[in-house]
Amino acid sequence: MPSTPSPRPKKYVRVIMVIAMLLTGWQIFASVLWIAPSSALRQLVPGNLLSSYMLPMFGQSWSVFAPEPINGNFTLQVRALLKRGVGQEVTSWVDATKVELSMIKRNPFPPRAGIQSTELAMKFKSSWDALDSESRESVALDYVQDQTPRQTLSEKLAASNQAAGLYLATEDLLRSYSTQVAKAIWGESVAQVQFEVSRQNIVPFADRNKQKATPQPVQKAVVGWRDLMVIPGQSEPEFSEVFREAYLGLEK
Amino acid sequence: MKLTPGQFIKGVSGALVSFYAQLAELFRDVALGGWRRIEFWLLSSKKARYGLAITRIILGISGLGLLLSNFTTRLYSFGPGAAWNSGPAATQSELANFWLFRSFSEAATDSRAFTFLYLVLMLLAVLLILGWRSRLVLPLYFVMWVSFVESRAMLGDQGDNMYRITLFFLIFADSANRLSLDARSRDAAKAGNEGPWWRRLWSGEQIFDPQIGNLLHNLVLVILTVQVCLVYFIGGLYKASGESWAGGFAIYNPLMTDRFGPWPELSNLITLWAPFVALLTWGSVLLQLAFPFMLLTRPTRIVALFGILSFHLGIGLLLGLPWFSLTMIAIDAIFIRDRTWQFLGQRISTTFRESFDEAKNPAH
Numbered sequence: 001m002p003s004t005p006s007p008r009p010k011k012y013v014r015v016i017m018v019i020a021m022l023l024t025g026w027q028i029f030a031s032v033l034w035i036a037p038s039s040a041l042r043q044l045v046p047g048n049l050l051s052s053y054m055l056p057m058f059g060q061s062w063s064v065f066a067p068e069p070i071n072g073n074f075t076l077q078v079r080a081l082l083k084r085g086v087g088q089e090v091t092s093w094v095d096a097t098k099v100e101l102s103m104i105k106r107n108p109f110p111p112r113a114g115i116q117s118t119e120l121a122m123k124f125k126s127s128w129d130a131l132d133s134e135s136r137e138s139v140a141l142d143y144v145q146d147q148t149p150r151q152t153l154s155e156k157l158a159a160s161n162q163a164a165g166l167y168l169a170t171e172d173l174l175r176s177y178s179t180q181v182a183k184a185i186w187g188e189s190v191a192q193v194q195f196e197v198s199r200q201n202i203v204p205f206a207d208r209n210k211q212k213a214t215p216q217p218v219q220k221a222v223v224g225w226r227d228l229m230v231i232p233g234q235s236e237p238e239f240s241e242v243f244r245e246a247y248l249g250l251e252k
Numbered sequence: 253m254k255l256t257p258g259q260f261i262k263g264v265s266g267a268l269v270s271f272y273a274q275l276a277e278l279f280r281d282v283a284l285g286g287w288r289r290i291e292f293w294l295l296s297s298k299k300a301r302y303g304l305a306i307t308r309i310i311l312g313i314s315g316l317g318l319l320l321s322n323f324t325t326r327l328y329s330f331g332p333g334a335a336w337n338s339g340p341a342a343t344q345s346e347l348a349n350f351w352l353f354r355s356f357s358e359a360a361t362d363s364r365a366f367t368f369l370y371l372v373l374m375l376l377a378v379l380l381i382l383g384w385r386s387r388l389v390l391p392l393y394f395v396m397w398v399s400f401v402e403s404r405a406m407l408g409d410q411g412d413n414m415y416r417i418t419l420f421f422l423i424f425a426d427s428a429n430r431l432s433l434d435a436r437s438r439d440a441a442k443a444g445n446e447g448p449w450w451r452r453l454w455s456g457e458q459i460f461d462p463q464i465g466n467l468l469h470n471l472v473l474v475i476l477t478v479q480v481c482l483v484y485f486i487g488g489l490y491k492a493s494g495e496s497w498a499g500g501f502a503i504y505n506p507l508m509t510d511r512f513g514p515w516p517e518l519s520n521l522i523t524l525w526a527p528f529v530a531l532l533t534w535g536s537v538l539l540q541l542a543f544p545f546m547l548l549t550r551p552t553r554i555v556a557l558f559g560i561l562s563f564h565l566g567i568g569l570l571l572g573l574p575w576f577s578l579t580m581i582a583i584d585a586i587f588i589r590d591r592t593w594q595f596l597g598q599r600i601s602t603t604f605r606e607s608f609d610e611a612k613n614p615a616h
Contacts, residue, residue, distance in 0.1 A: 009291065009463055010461065013463050013464060013467075014291075016464055016467070017291070017294060024471045024475060027475055028474075031478065031482060035482045035483065035486045036482070036486050037486075037489070037490070055346065056346035056347045056350075057347070057417075059413060060410060061410065062410065062487040062490065063490040065491070065502070065506060066487065066490035066491040066493070067491065067493045067495075067497070068494045068496055069494075069496065069502050069505045069506045070512065071496075071505035071506075071509070072509065073509050073510050073511070098510075101510050101511070103325070104514050104572055105510075106514060106515060107514065107572075108574065109317065110514065110574075111321050111325045111329070112329055112330075112408075113325035113328050113329035113407075115407060115511060116329060116334075116337070116406070118510070118511050119406050119407065120406075123406075166341065169339060169340040170341040172339055173336070173337070173339055173341040173342055176339070177337075180333075180336055202508035205501040205529075208504065209524065230336075231335045231338055232335070233332065233360075234332070234333075234335035235327070235333050235335070235361075235363065237333075238328055238331060238332050238363065239333035239334075239336075242327075242328035
């Protein structure tokens with residue numbers, strides 16, 4: 001402790017101090033309740049005061065790599081139907097995940113651009129997993145203009161499944177992304193797109209040093225052909241410039 | 253002498269009353285002493301001035317590093333090339349809808365406006381590192397940073413949350429008190445507490461009673477300490493409840509994925525020998541759980557800080573999360589005492605001077 005006592009704080013400083021201490025106390029208490037797993041202690045805070053205080057500014061979740069860290073790879077592949085004069089042609093699959101991940105591979109300063117398709121694939125897989133088997137069969141069919149409009153899919157899913165809304169919105173998100181990928185690689189002749197999302201687990205820890213470990217099964221989410229989808233404001237050159245460069249870099 | 257029962261009760265109760273009165277006085281003294289200690293700690297001076305300055309500098313470096321890493325792909329993933337990343341299924345942050353944090357979202361479809369904001373944000377990060385006009389630069393940087401990072405929330409990680417929360421509280425502390433251009437010009441001017449409030453604000457002088465500045469600065473330290481301890485401890489608890497963490501091989505899993513294993517050769521090397529994997533896995537959980545308690549004494553604190561530094565460096569490189577890791581390292585800097593930072597600074601400057609002198613006089 002100090003040998004010389006500090007001057008007594010002014011009254012208004014003391015008042016501010018007590019208020020600031022109370023606010024600090026509340027911030028700490030709220031953080032404890034928010035960061036820790038949900039417990040009965042949260043009942044001490046009335047109503048939804050806790051979440052309305054913490055969100056959005058102090059929003060956070062610290063179950064990172066826990067309880068079980070990620071143990072699989074997600075893949076998003078895209079192919080296109082090209083118009084060729086009078087005829088048409090189906091391209092081979094392009095692994096958009098691999099293309100983007102090449103931006104972060106062996107790069108100590110990875111750009112966030114490298115994880116877009118991985119994030120999309122994860123998002124899509126979970127929305128697809130939530131569908132029942134009948135809906136999954138519907139999703140695997142083609143919905144393109146002049147044949148079966150996409151509206152048909154919406155109606156089919158809405159009748160049978162609660163998760164339909166989120167699924168359809170997620171499909172649109174991936175459709176918009178896949179359209180950009182297809183245009184970046186095959187240009188303006190792209191007429192329709194198809195994408196496929198899959199998950200494959202890594203080799204289990206115990207088998208890691210085996211010469212010939214059997215690869216884990218690939219879990220596919222099959223989606224049929226779809227019309228192109230372009231969101232207003234989308235710049236195709238800004239997308240294709242970066243994607244093409246990474247794609248061509250992989251081809252080499 | 254004979255006591256009547258009445259006298260006996262009176263005597264005993266008298267003794268009890270005086271005992272409790274003395275006990276109450278003791279409690280009052282202890283409480284009052286405690287209160288005075290707390291008051292003195294909060295008001296008398298700013299604590300961890302170097303520590304918090306280092307936090308400011310490393311946060312600036314981490315922000316600048318992230319902006320540089322994303323520079324060539326900024327229009328692809330954040331700007332007009334990423335308009336597809338919208339709609340009801342896109343991950344959207346509530347923050348990006350708040351008027352204060354809308355600048356980058358608004359500019360996202362205009363390459364030039366977006367690049368302009370991006371460059372301004374980079375400039376602000378540099379100013380933050382240098383500690384120039386921090387009182388104004390810091391809030392402005394905070395607003396623009398949140399606006400940028402939350403505009404494409406799908407690409408974010410928990411590091412963004414830690415960064416935002418720390419930066420927010422840093423606004424109320426005096427993180428430019430040391431190791432900054434502000435401190436240098438303040439020392440040079442020696443102007444003291446003069447001039448109108450806006451000039452003092454601009455030059456980084458005290459605006460209120462100095463005790464209030466001390467109070468806010470020190471309370472921010474308390475909040476950040478609790479925040480980081482909670483993050484480690486609760487994160488450790490969540491891990492401890494997982495089978496692969498308890499089984500001592502959890503770190504193998506993400507390292508083998510393409511997303512979190514950007515260095516396949518290193519990942520293979522580090523996971524080759526099972527006992528080493530177990531050591532790292534258990535070590536991570538143990539270090540996270542023990543961190544708050546290890547801060548309490550100096551020797552354990554040193555072990556904890558070296559441990560957590562290597563933990564973050566490992567994550568930063570091997571899992572490809574450099575800016576997340578650097579953010580955590582920035583906050584841990586507050587646990588190193590000013591005396592230690594000063595000692596380190598002197599060591600570095602002496603070494604520099606000596607090698608300069610040697611270069612000048614190669615005869616020695």
